Amino acid sequence: MAVTAPSLGRSPSRITPRFKLGSLLSQEVILALALIVIVLVVGSVNARYVSERNLTSIFLGNAYIAVAAIGMSMVIISGNIDVSVGSLIGVLATLSGTLAVNGVPIWLSWVIPVFAGMLAGAVIGFFVAYLKIPSIVVTLGFLSILKGGLISITNGEWIRDLPAGFGLAQERPFGIPMPIYFMIVLTILAALWQRYSATGRAIYAVGGNKEAARLSGISEPRVLMTVFILNGFFVGIASILFATQLEIIQSAVPAGVELLIITAAVVGGVSILGGTGTVVGATLAAILLSAIGSALVFINVSPFWLRAVQGLLILVTVLADLLRRRRNQASLKG
Amino acid sequence: MMQPILELEHISKKFPGVQALTDARFDMRAGEVHALLGENGAGKSTMIKIISGVHKPDTGEIRLDGQRISFNNPREAQAKGIATIYQELSLYPELSVAENIFMGHAPRGMFGAVDWRTMKRRAAEILDSLQITDLDVEAKVGGLTVGKRQRVEIAKALSLNARILIMDEPTAALTEADVQRLFGIVRLLRERNVGIIYISHRLEEVFVLADRVTVLRDGQYVGTDDVKNVTQDKLISMMVGRTIENLFPKLPTEIGKPVLEVRNLWRKPLCRGVSMTLRAGEIVGLAGLVGSGRSEFAQTVFGFTPAQDGEIMVDGKLEKIRNPGEAMSKGIAYVPEDRGTQGLVRQMRIRENVSLAVLRSVSRGGFIDDKQERELSQHAIRQLGIRAFSGEQVVNKLSGGNQQKVVVAKWLASKPKVLIMDEPTRGVDVGAKSEIHRLISELAQQGLAILMISSELPEVLGMSDRVLVMREGRLVAEFERKDATQENVVAAMMRENVEVNVAPSRAAGD
Amino acid sequence: QDRWDGADDLPVNPLDCPMAEGAEMAATEEAEGEMMMPEYDGGEPVDAPDLAGQDITLVDVPKLIGVGYFAATTQGMQEAAEELGNVSVTTDGPTEANIDDQIAVIDNYITQGVNGILFAANDPVAIAPVLTRALESGIRVVGYDANSTPDARQWFVNQAAFEGVAKSLVDNMAEQIGVDGSFAIVTSTFTTPNQARWIAEMQAYQEKCYPEMTWLETVEAQEDNILSFNQATTLINKYGPDMDGIFGMTSIATPAAAEAVTQAAVCPLASSEGAAASEDDAVVVVGLATPNAMKPYVETQCVERVVLWNPVDLGYAAVYVMRRTIDGEFLPGATEVDAGRLGMLPVVNNSEVLLGPPFVFTAENINDFDF
Amino acid sequence: MTTLPETKVLDDAPSLRDRLGSALFRQEGVLILIGIIALVVLAFGSENFLTVDNLLNQTRFLAEIGLIALPMTYIIITGGIDLSVGAIVGVSAIMLGVSWQNWGLPLELAIVVCILTGVLAGFVNGLFIVRVGVPPLIMTLATLAFYRGLAEGISESRSVRGYPDWFEQLGQGNFLGLPTQLWVLIVFAIVFAIVLARTTFGRSLYAIGNNELGARFSGIPVGRNKIIIYSLSGLMAGIAAWIFVSRTTTTRSDYGSGWELDVIAAVVLGGTSIFGGTGTIIGTMLGIVLIQILKNGLALTGVTSDATIVVIGSVLILSILINNYAGSLFGALTRRLRQTQQNT
Numbered sequence A: 001m002a003v004t005a006p007s008l009g010r011s012p013s014r015i016t017p018r019f020k021l022g023s024l025l026s027q028e029v030i031l032a033l034a035l036i037v038i039v040l041v042v043g044s045v046n047a048r049y050v051s052e053r054n055l056t057s058i059f060l061g062n063a064y065i066a067v068a069a070i071g072m073s074m075v076i077i078s079g080n081i082d083v084s085v086g087s088l089i090g091v092l093a094t095l096s097g098t099l100a101v102n103g104v105p106i107w108l109s110w111v112i113p114v115f116a117g118m119l120a121g122a123v124i125g126f127f128v129a130y131l132k133i134p135s136i137v138v139t140l141g142f143l144s145i146l147k148g149g150l151i152s153i154t155n156g157e158w159i160r161d162l163p164a165g166f167g168l169a170q171e172r173p174f175g176i177p178m179p180i181y182f183m184i185v186l187t188i189l190a191a192l193w194q195r196y197s198a199t200g201r202a203i204y205a206v207g208g209n210k211e212a213a214r215l216s217g218i219s220e221p222r223v224l225m226t227v228f229i230l231n232g233f234f235v236g237i238a239s240i241l242f243a244t245q246l247e248i249i250q251s252a253v254p255a256g257v258e259l260l261i262i263t264a265a266v267v268g269g270v271s272i273l274g275g276t277g278t279v280v281g282a283t284l285a286a287i288l289l290s291a292i293g294s295a296l297v298f299i300n301v302s303p304f305w306l307r308a309v310q311g312l313l314i315l316v317t318v319l320a321d322l323l324r325r326r327r328n329q330a331s332l333k334g
Numbered sequence B: 001m002m003q004p005i006l007e008l009e010h011i012s013k014k015f016p017g018v019q020a021l022t023d024a025r026f027d028m029r030a031g032e033v034h035a036l037l038g039e040n041g042a043g044k045s046t047m048i049k050i051i052s053g054v055h056k057p058d059t060g061e062i063r064l065d066g067q068r069i070s071f072n073n074p075r076e077a078q079a080k081g082i083a084t085i086y087q088e089l090s091l092y093p094e095l096s097v098a099e100n101i102f103m104g105h106a107p108r109g110m111f112g113a114v115d116w117r118t119m120k121r122r123a124a125e126i127l128d129s130l131q132i133t134d135l136d137v138e139a140k141v142g143g144l145t146v147g148k149r150q151r152v153e154i155a156k157a158l159s160l161n162a163r164i165l166i167m168d169e170p171t172a173a174l175t176e177a178d179v180q181r182l183f184g185i186v187r188l189l190r191e192r193n194v195g196i197i198y199i200s201h202r203l204e205e206v207f208v209l210a211d212r213v214t215v216l217r218d219g220q221y222v223g224t225d226d227v228k229n230v231t232q233d234k235l236i237s238m239m240v241g242r243t244i245e246n247l248f249p250k251l252p253t254e255i256g257k258p259v260l261e262v263r264n265l266w267r268k269p270l271c272r273g274v275s276m277t278l279r280a281g282e283i284v285g286l287a288g289l290v291g292s293g294r295s296e297f298a299q300t301v302f303g304f305t306p307a308q309d310g311e312i313m314v315d316g317k318l319e320k321i322r323n324p325g326e327a328m329s330k331g332i333a334y335v336p337e338d339r340g341t342q343g344l345v346r347q348m349r350i351r352e353n354v355s356l357a358v359l360r361s362v363s364r365g366g367f368i369d370d371k372q373e374r375e376l377s378q379h380a381i382r383q384l385g386i387r388a389f390s391g392e393q394v395v396n397k398l399s400g401g402n403q404q405k406v407v408v409a410k411w412l413a414s415k416p417k418v419l420i421m422d423e424p425t426r427g428v429d430v431g432a433k434s435e436i437h438r439l440i441s442e443l444a445q446q447g448l449a450i451l452m453i454s455s456e457l458p459e460v461l462g463m464s465d466r467v468l469v470m471r472e473g474r475l476v477a478e479f480e481r482k483d484a485t486q487e488n489v490v491a492a493m494m495r496e497n498v499e500v501n502v503a504p505s506r507a508a509g510d
Numbered sequence C: 001q002d003r004w005d006g007a008d009d010l011p012v013n014p015l016d017c018p019m020a021e022g023a024e025m026a027a028t029e030e031a032e033g034e035m036m037m038p039e040y041d042g043g044e045p046v047d048a049p050d051l052a053g054q055d056i057t058l059v060d061v062p063k064l065i066g067v068g069y070f071a072a073t074t075q076g077m078q079e080a081a082e083e084l085g086n087v088s089v090t091t092d093g094p095t096e097a098n099i100d101d102q103i104a105v106i107d108n109y110i111t112q113g114v115n116g117i118l119f120a121a122n123d124p125v126a127i128a129p130v131l132t133r134a135l136e137s138g139i140r141v142v143g144y145d146a147n148s149t150p151d152a153r154q155w156f157v158n159q160a161a162f163e164g165v166a167k168s169l170v171d172n173m174a175e176q177i178g179v180d181g182s183f184a185i186v187t188s189t190f191t192t193p194n195q196a197r198w199i200a201e202m203q204a205y206q207e208k209c210y211p212e213m214t215w216l217e218t219v220e221a222q223e224d225n226i227l228s229f230n231q232a233t234t235l236i237n238k239y240g241p242d243m244d245g246i247f248g249m250t251s252i253a254t255p256a257a258a259e260a261v262t263q264a265a266v267c268p269l270a271s272s273e274g275a276a277a278s279e280d281d282a283v284v285v286v287g288l289a290t291p292n293a294m295k296p297y298v299e300t301q302c303v304e305r306v307v308l309w310n311p312v313d314l315g316y317a318a319v320y321v322m323r324r325t326i327d328g329e330f331l332p333g334a335t336e337v338d339a340g341r342l343g344m345l346p347v348v349n350n351s352e353v354l355l356g357p358p359f360v361f362t363a364e365n366i367n368d369f370d371f
Numbered sequence D: 001m002t003t004l005p006e007t008k009v010l011d012d013a014p015s016l017r018d019r020l021g022s023a024l025f026r027q028e029g030v031l032i033l034i035g036i037i038a039l040v041v042l043a044f045g046s047e048n049f050l051t052v053d054n055l056l057n058q059t060r061f062l063a064e065i066g067l068i069a070l071p072m073t074y075i076i077i078t079g080g081i082d083l084s085v086g087a088i089v090g091v092s093a094i095m096l097g098v099s100w101q102n103w104g105l106p107l108e109l110a111i112v113v114c115i116l117t118g119v120l121a122g123f124v125n126g127l128f129i130v131r132v133g134v135p136p137l138i139m140t141l142a143t144l145a146f147y148r149g150l151a152e153g154i155s156e157s158r159s160v161r162g163y164p165d166w167f168e169q170l171g172q173g174n175f176l177g178l179p180t181q182l183w184v185l186i187v188f189a190i191v192f193a194i195v196l197a198r199t200t201f202g203r204s205l206y207a208i209g210n211n212e213l214g215a216r217f218s219g220i221p222v223g224r225n226k227i228i229i230y231s232l233s234g235l236m237a238g239i240a241a242w243i244f245v246s247r248t249t250t251t252r253s254d255y256g257s258g259w260e261l262d263v264i265a266a267v268v269l270g271g272t273s274i275f276g277g278t279g280t281i282i283g284t285m286l287g288i289v290l291i292q293i294l295k296n297g298l299a300l301t302g303v304t305s306d307a308t309i310v311v312i313g314s315v316l317i318l319s320i321l322i323n324n325y326a327g328s329l330f331g332a333l334t335r336r337l338r339q340t341q342q343n344t
């Protein structure tokens, strides 16, 4: 190049630290703050809320939601949506349990559903990426197909007499429940992958501007396939955590889980318009939701008003995030 | 005569309902700037999209360094060192400048991980080599001005060090000063023996920059020649098939009483206390650098970004304008600068676009009258000679220039008293351009007050009764037609910006 | 915590308190007391065909399909159908416990023309119009598990009178945590009629017989096992030693609560794994649940007692009642009905067949059951 | 060359062939096709299916979803979405019951309260979406929880019962031989269809859906129109709640839960692009009808509802798939035609 590079620091026009800080961390920061505030406030009302035991169960509460929300974030960032995750979790959990009680080695009955999840993701991905059917249509369809199929086959018979050692989610290495490890490790891995892998970046491109992505030689279909397969992977893990927490598995679809997962993702700052967001936010949001749920019990909100308050709090977090974005836009223009 | 690096022969391409190219040919030598000319819809963009692997030709063959190749997708073309700046900006609004520049080919560190530090550094280098210092490599592209986005596009194309660089109307969105910079870059690249395909509707650029020129007309190959052997009129007749006597047909008009009066209009950040008067029958040109706030000023008058302070008077009556609707009801129309995002609803038919701003006038009691609407669009298509097989055609499928004509038509339909045109001829071919200019004059003659924002000085100077100049949101100069010369207008546009622009990159230099 | 009297504001009638023994007697006597003068308040099918002794096709429409509990009732119905030989039952219902879907399903079978409809209502009143329509088109209608307004069906097979269940639950809890203990409740949703009724009756009964007991609170957990687990855990964390017991009101909430207690290591019996550090911390779980779901916890001795009727018997009885009704052997005013292997079942509340007192499963007997 | 456009422009009105073609090869066509096939097959499956009684009776079940699907079509056309409709049904229904039974309002007034509640709920959605700029999906996701919560809180999860007979007329009675609510649906469907297809308001919705910025530059009151359609969504949810309560003679706080997905499925099945910009009311209505035909017909032929939803899910995907194919097929066809034209 004709002109030698200035060190980033020295070219004043290039870096506006205020903006850098604003854009990179804020959503996560806001969620973290909200979390801390709740913990402090409720803790001051009832000390038991901040007891090590309760904090643990707050983290544990939505761990499997958080894991699924990682995949969901990617799907949404790529400009798509998946409303079939709830049904898929139900199906995979059942699969896992069925394998276990039929004498399949336990580790296999953990692993196979994950692959099954990726397979399902691949199928959905194929419809979306290559047959060009909007993801909401495909997943709405799969929602019914999976659910109806599950009922037809299992008829809701509970799976019990699960072999000893199957309860992965019940393990507590160093006194911390297993799901929490999964949540944290997977979140970190996913975050790194999204930031540092070419495909990870390409997701943002595809979600941000399909046409441009195509012109810069990114194969949209391949990226979408990756996204949905990954989503299937995370749903698979989530379903194992879901299946192994209790001694029995209702071979049924947990109600409303997909909305909870999507909520976690969007409250986590993933723009539903695609092109932006992080998985860290999604996980924090999942934890926050769990903390709120627990807090409302602790501060004796009339159980009838519980859900109203929950909805309100979700709205508030979203608004906070929104105002932040506003501020950034402003600081950008000015 | 050296051997061409790229050759296309017998290229034909058909789109639904349109034969975009028929048996066209093109060739390119290393280190030359080869201008590709033609009317709107002549097939230029199609031609280069075939070269860059976006479209596959129906017939014909492409040879690179003498041997036959065919690209299945843009990536393959890029791999062969063919980089393209497309006519329609293609950026990721939510991503940073650096990422936009390197999307698809980011520098990798260990484990093939994206190396962000290097990426930002390289991005900074490229921007510096273009002497662009007012861009934060970490800024989101979404918030940038049209001009700035355009520069990101160029940096993006340069980031894969290409041996063939295609530029489809790169200067359309740029102001004079930026054009000069761009030329600098192009020459620099030519030194580096890069072959450059250059599409533009500004003929004067061709003469300044190009070595050879190829002309297409209605998808057919008309001819190729060295620039030194051709005259402007020759080119025009090659393109249009006829001669155009006068590019700037300014008709004499008698100027009436003030129609639009703006007093100390504020809209932060880019409209800072602007005052101006616009009289009936008058054409006022508004010049300025990109980001000088002309658009924001116009959009403030139009109520798109309502004024924070100041007065707007129409026909001497003080008016409160809080949104475009109100502005239109007061007889103010605004032809936006960015046809893609602001001017058109691309997925809709020509008919629907033309009537969109004036639905009320083609409807009774809220119900749309098909017949009136169709007449409106047919009239528009004829009046501006829009190249389309019917008003039912979807605007998306029109060539860039024809889309621009639709935008203009749309706003003429609102029969305004005051017509603000932001870059009215951006990306419009000479033929259409002179038609639009004639139109502007005629409208002025009919007593319309016209404010013409343009980054094309010849246009401003050629068409305006008065020329205003904006800089950093302020009105800094006003010239009567007679003493509005290139020199002093540019001077007014540039003053002390000169330091602003150059200083940092110098600092960078040492 | 203000008084909870259920989602439907019906009057509660708590049974007599346990007086060492004969409590059961009292209960049944009361029932019989009603049986003396039963004036039938159910509905009647309009000119229904006489199908006495002929093959009949029935449809069974539970609250929702695809859940363990109703899988069990279905099983019972099939058993009965096989025994009787001249009955065929198909089970079909909504995939969510939504009243509107349930109405649509029933309506379809009316059109299709079955001989009889067995139902478990998602809402006693909302379901009435469609059931009435069934009666009007000459279809026999018998309810089980969850009732409708009496005149919308002929008979209702009552798995165990609400007050009976309430009494049994509260008594068992009281025995384990003492008459001055404190407890909380994990239920599905406040709008689920059965749970609402039970809770209402429990509160009435507790206030009548165990005034010193502290009623902490009631939390919702849908039919979701993880949510139930979380809610139970939250309760444990919230009250710590101040809470002595948890009621699980559904076959999902109860095992989930048990699991929560186990993982929080507050099981009452010192011998059990996950035993509580001290007497204080211990949390007793009593609840409605199928024995299969509870076996693990009864085995680890974390849970002592599980209260439930046998849903298989419930379905079984429902089919018999329907058969008898169609055969004209079970007419309005009857005081009991022959329900095959279950013997004679008494009629209570004018048009309800009582399956019997709720059954209490313990370590001794739980392995004798498989449902 | 430059004279080429004029000659072409003259015959501008879409020719019959174009009309027919586009009608046949748009989603509507696909749906009608599938619908007919379904009707025939199912009619053979059960003699009770293809009877006036049965079909009329079915309309009682699709009325509520159908009414909500009308404004949902508008919303999705503008590129938005409303997930809170089910919850709005819940809270409206509760307000009807509570204001009548607990606050002692006359039932007529309670009905007004119910509908106004719906409108208000929708208006709040619209207001935040437009003025604060919350993305529709997020806003309505939050209010989905919030409104449902209100329903539970206000009613303390108690059901309201014991409505007088005249009140049940709307949900269970007939008018001029048709179910009362069918009339309501028909009337609204026609109004919504005309407004969308023929009025400036309808046109503006398409414009917003395709390019909002462009629409605003064209002086279209984007914000106002959006608030209107979200309020309409609330209004229809309120009316649906009224009909539903009247049909079931009960009010429960869980009324309408899960409806949002049914409605969206119907609208999407009707050919409205989830990305906004395209869609018709006729399509939506066909979607609603087709789903109900399948639910009912399959049930009558002895298919249980678990299998039924599998079928419906598949149909949803397939129909869109077919439509995509049909589209390109039609494209090729017309291209052929155009060529022959040019050659002659």
Ligand SMILES: Nc1ncnc2c1ncn2[C@@H]1O[C@H](COP(=O)(O)OP(=O)(O)OP(=O)(O)O)[C@@H](O)[C@H]1O
Pocket: B015, B016, B018, B019, B020, B038, B039, B040, B041, B042, B043, B044, B045, B046, B047, B087, B397, B398, B399, B400, B401, B402, B427, B429
């Ligand atoms: N994707 C497409 N589908 C259908 N027709 C197209 C498509 N792209 C271009 N066309 C048509 O092909 C012809 C050539 O278009 P093209 O964009 O190459 O013209 P152009 O020379 O670039 O014009 P301009 O100077 O205005 O950009 C035009 O008539 C246009 O309508």
Ligand SMILES: Nc1ncnc2c1ncn2[C@@H]1O[C@H](COP(=O)(O)OP(=O)(O)OP(=O)(O)O)[C@@H](O)[C@H]1O
Pocket: A333, B142, B143, B144, B145, B146, B147, B148, B173, B174, B175, B270, B288, B289, B290, B291, B292, B293, B294, B295, B296, B337, B338, B341, B422, B453, B455
């Ligand atoms: N498409 C756009 N997106 C976002 N902001 C824009 C856009 N167009 C203009 N602006 C705003 O208006 C301001 C001026 O933009 P612009 O670069 O158009 O100035 P200008 O003087 O009109 O130059 P030009 O007309 O040559 O583009 C910018 O700073 C930006 O804030």
Ligand SMILES: [Mg+2]
Pocket: B044, B045, B046, B087, B168, B399, B400
């Ligand atoms: Mg072009």
Ligand SMILES: [Mg+2]
Pocket: B294, B295, B296, B337, B422
């Ligand atoms: Mg501008």
